[in-house]
Amino acid sequence: xxxxxxxxxxxxLAVLFVMLYVxxxxxxxxxxxxxxxxxxxxxxxYESAALIFFGIFAIGVLAGTMMxxxxxxxxxxxxxxxxxxx
Numbered sequence: 001x002x003x004x005x006x007x008x009x010x011x012x013l014a015v016l017f018v019m020l021y022v023x024x025x026x027x028x029x030x031x032x033x034x035x036x037x038x039x040x041x042x043x044x045x046y047e048s049a050a051l052i053f054f055g056i057f058a059i060g061v062l063a064g065t066m067m068x069x070x071x072x073x074x075x076x077x078x079x080x081x082x083x084x085x086x
Contacts, residue, residue, distance in 0.1 A: 019057060023050035 026049035035041040045052065 019054060022053055026050045026053065 028049060029046055030049045030052065031044040031046055032052050033040050033044045
């Protein structure tokens with residue numbers, strides 16, 4: 001395992017710890033408004049603050065993964081073929 005992979009793993013673990021900490025300390029329910037979506041403009045979501053935080057975080061992680069991955073696969077294939085030639 002190289003250092004970059006180890007560092008990324010530590011960052012992910014730190015973010016997961018923050019999520020756990022927020023979830024443990026924000027058990028009260030809140031009103032969540034997101035008028036752009038349209039659904040919550042008239043009737044807000046009334047849920048646990050930790051659950052709403054986790055939902056927003058999960059959407060962000062999925063969006064970041066899709067943007068980072070790109071879904072093309074061309075760059076990964078090109079770099080692996082370059083390594084075989086050397």
